[in-house]
Amino acid sequence: MSESTKRSTRLLRAGRNHTGWVNAPVSRASTYVFDTVQDWRDTRKRRETERLPSYGARGTDSTYALEDALVELEDGHRGFLFPTGQAAIAVTLLAFLKPGDHILLSDASYEPVRNFCKHQLADLGISHTFYPPDGNGIEALIQPNTKVLYVECPGTITYDMLDLPRISEIAKKSNLWVIADNTWGSGWLYQPLALGADVSITAITKYIGGHSDLMMGASVANERAWPALQKATYGFGQTVGADDAFMALRGVRSMPIRLHAHAASALLVAQWLESRSEIAHVFCPALPNDPGHALWKKHCHGTNGLISFELQKRYSQTQAEGVIDALALFGLGASWGGFESLVIPTDLAGTRVLTDWSQRGAVIRLHIGLEDIEDLIADLNQALNTLS
Structure with a gap:
């Protein structure tokens, strides 16, 4: 395909492995046999720099095809697959950190990542410091033993934007690895590698x-980072x-088409929520009044189905949970990204360390699925009316 071919067209053809099949067939395999001892030795030597069939744990035609598609999606060099998104994060961090090192972590990071740094990395003698989700003042937090700058953009729950090219430039001056959680953007909406990151991690889940029916994670690296x-x-x-x-x-x-549908409905819901007197703030970088809107327009290729909203301070956490319980079409579930609408309560006051959320209203996160938008708004309307 020519360089002028659109991304959506390239993505439809990525990962075919030149087999002729539209989708690469399932290759269930563990043991690969060789004709001679010399073939075996040559493959074991070459597989450190080349992707060759040698053993199931090193990859099969099925995993190679998916890796190729993800590399195309993220515009990277090589990709690796993991059983969960958290596994991808944990292994990637351990690839670039050793005892005595220090990591800078966004205060808008996914809670299991925070816990991994607090427990597993701390047990290994690896320390961490949180920086503001917008990246301001990050230079002053870099220590002599800082090795990794971990980014989540947009941030969890509040969808904070940071200037990744600027942050990456600062990191490179101190020889830091920039590792980005790109689950929000999924490679389609946001491309951290093109903006200066070394590794982009996605929860394939x-x-x-x-479709809420598989667990998987992936890390796609640039050429500099992939050997480690x-x-x-x-x-x-x-x-x-x-x-x-x-x-x-x-x-x-089908992801580009699904994301477009999620985004269209989510924006309508976000705008409707902004009109409600019970709501103090709606978190969505695609909204014109969002603090990160300018960076979102500059660096993102759209939005997805995630939005959060803050209730007025006069409503208690119990009342907020009553709104959640009153919803009929939103399942109470921790994941997102599937076809269904979901809702969860949040605890920003208990997780964030750089901002005092105790003086703010209760925050509820929504994932807007593919149900009819009029049905979703009607459901939210009757649930918010319980506050009266």
């Missing part, structure tokens, strides 16, 4: 899978099953 990531991935024995890889690759094909 979410929008790439798209490959060493850690193989060292920790990380791989995924062929059937899950097949389903994830199938999800890649």
Whole structure:
């Protein structure tokens, strides 16, 4: 395909492995046999720099096809697959950190990442410091032993934007690795590698899978970062099953269209919520009055189905949970990115360390699915009316 071919067209053809099949067939395999001892030795030597069939844990046609599609999606060099998004994060961090090192972590990071740094990394003698979600003042937080700058943009729950090219430039001056959680953008809406990151991590479970029926994570690296990531991935024995890889690759094909539908409905819901007197603030970078809107327009290619809203301070947490319980079409579930609408309460006061959320109203996160928008707004309307 020519360089002028649109991204959506390239994505439909990515990962075919030149087999002729529209979607690469499922390859369930563990043992690969060789004709001679010399073939075996040559492959074991070459597989450190080349992707060759040698053993199921090193990849099969199914996982190779998905990796190729994700590399195309993220505009990266090589990709690796993991059983969950959290596994992708944990192994990637351990690829670039050792005892005595220090990591800078966004205060808008996913809570399991915060816990991983607080417990597992701390037990290894690796310290961490939180920085503001917008990245301001990050230079002053870099220590002599800082090795990784961890980014989540837009941030969890509040969808804060930061200037990743500027932050990456600062990081590179101090020889830091920039690792980005790109689950919100899923490679389609946001491309951290093109903006200066070294590794982009995605929970395939979410929008790439798209149907709430598989668990998977992926890390896509640039050429500079992939040797260290490959060493850690193989060292920790990380791989995924062929059937899950097949389903994830199938999800890649329809993701752009699904994201467009999620975004259209989410924006309508966000605008409707802004009109409600019970709501103090709606968090969504695609809204013109959002603090990160300018950066969102500059660096993102759209939005998704995630929005959060803050109730007026006069409403208690119990009342907020009553709103959630009153919803009929929104399932109470921790994940998102599937076809269904979901809702969860949040605890920003208990998780964030740099902003005092105790003086703010209760925050509820929504994932807007593919149900009819009029039905979703009617459901939210009757649930918010319980506050009266």
